Amino acid sequence: MRLFKGSSGVVRVTRGLGQLGYSLPDKPWLVVAWKELVEALRDRRTIVNVILLPAIMMPIFIALPMMIMSPKTVPPRIMVSIQDPEAIEIANYFRELKDVNLTIKVEPVNVTDLIINQGYDLVVEVPQGFYSNVSSGGSGVIYYYYDPYQMRSTLAMSLVQEAINDYSEKVLKRRLEAVNLTEEYISPVQSISVQVTAEGEQVSPGEIMAAMIIPLMVGIIAITGAGTFAIDMIAGERERKTIEALLTAPVKRIEILLGKFTTLTLLSFLSGVSTIVSSLVGVSLMVSPMAVPYDNQTAAMATQIIEPSRLPLFISGVLLTVVLGGLTGNAIMVMAASLAKSFKEAQQYVGFLVMILMVPMIAVPYVPQSLYWLMRLLPIASLAMLARDLIVNPNWTNVLTSLAFTLLYLAVFLVLSSKMFDRESLVFG
């Protein structure tokens, strides 16, 4: 397709694509759908809204905060002030720390100046007498000075704490050996956590993220993504005074609606697919070793987001969410845009609906399991539950319940939207 729209407004297209040609099929709904698509494609905002925005939004929302927080990206600045000349061993532990920007001084430092004015994330102070306390069987104290408003300070503390834990453990071992005790003796209870999933295996953090976030993100985008187009195709057609002539064509209104609906659904499907791809990229960036380098388990499992044997179910679950979410969302948006008296009003309705519709989607991961049955029966929530049931825990009773209710609501919204589209006020506001 080569579409050229110069300042003269001349549109030249080499082939039939992206153009309304004479050889269009006769089916009215197809004619309407194609014309809406051509119009949508000629609007630059379309590509931005449908493809670009979801594509960059997901990695930004999911991965960017993690990337920025990662010590690999910007190592936290840490000042260690060792005022005890005997504390040589712990100093070595500090020196071995990775991914930190570490300065060691042997004299006292001005903590306030370092943190407030010089941009240090953390100041660690090893006071005089530290080593003698440790070596005499007592407790050596280390001070952390940090900025409570800085997340990076917390990160720096957790990094330093690892070095301190290692040192502390080594000292403890020495002490226990001296009195002939084992480590088990002083930790009489240990806890071990084991994942329980329907698959009966361990799942990677990537998979957990993917299973929880992706269907919801995709659902939200599918439901709300085509809102601006619904406004354009219905309220916009009235605003530009084309709808009256259109409705005099010898075509059933329902066919016109069907055509518009087809294109809307195609657009939200594209949006949804773009979101899937970008969410996967976002999740893999997030769980990649680069983002969380100090957790070995994550690093090992991060290479894989979805276990290959579960991939078909995952993809079909997500695609079903996209299609059903797109249909449901568009039916609701068409309703709103048909009801609105003006373009502005349509924008307000749709903006409001976008927020309302997102609530059940976002709520699903936080709802207690005892209320899942209710979520499966509620509009929109049933769709979110369908995605979850399919991907996380494919129990067929649950899947069919949420599917049945999703379809029921879809039918209701479709009937209502065709009723709204049939009103006299569609033309006259």
Add this chain to the structure above:
Amino acid sequence: MKVLEVVELTKRFGELVAVDGLTFHVDKGDIFGLLGPNGAGKTTTLRMIYGVLRPTRGTVRVMGVDVVRDPVKARSYMGVLPEESSVYPRLTAEENLIYFGKLKGMDEAELRRRVKELLEALDLEEKRYVIADKLSKGQKRKLAFARAVLNKPPLLILDEPTSGVDVMSAREIRSLIRQYAQEGSTIIFSSHNMWEVERLCKTVAIINRGKLQHLGSVEELKRLSESKEFEEVFVKLVKGEVGEAV
């Protein structure tokens, strides 16, 4: 043969009776002018005829088909130019016509021929590949006219077809109207241009406050009001200075 038959047609908007018990018919090949001052109910009447407004009472039949009962069939006999109607700004002039040609079920060869013919007749040939957003107001109006007459339907419903177009184009539109009537189409249109009405119409209906005030040929109305100037005829009749209302 009655191509259009309107019986007791009434439309209320809340308290306001915009159209009040109109009864008239238009025969095949007739050019029927619907006249009346602003707010008389012309547009409301035409909108009920082409079926975007539901009558509160009364019926409209086009080629014997009830517009409310079988809207799709009734509309297949019509070509409509609404009063305030525009074209799709992101489609070219040609595409705007193709879209409606396809919706009207025209076959490809016929559609090609008509698009070419109309663009030439209305002096829009060089705007063929230009998106309609870049057309002038009058050019858009001409395009909307072309859209209405694209498939030469039996009944043309035109709400102020020449308003806003230049002298040459208005003349071209009038000559097309006359030509289609000669070829057997029936035309009902509203206008505020009495000169135009006088030259085009076989039959004229004057409505005022939703009611039919006078109905007859241009000559009959001239005789009734004892004036030669049609504009004067209109003013006298609307003011009720002469003649009996029908």
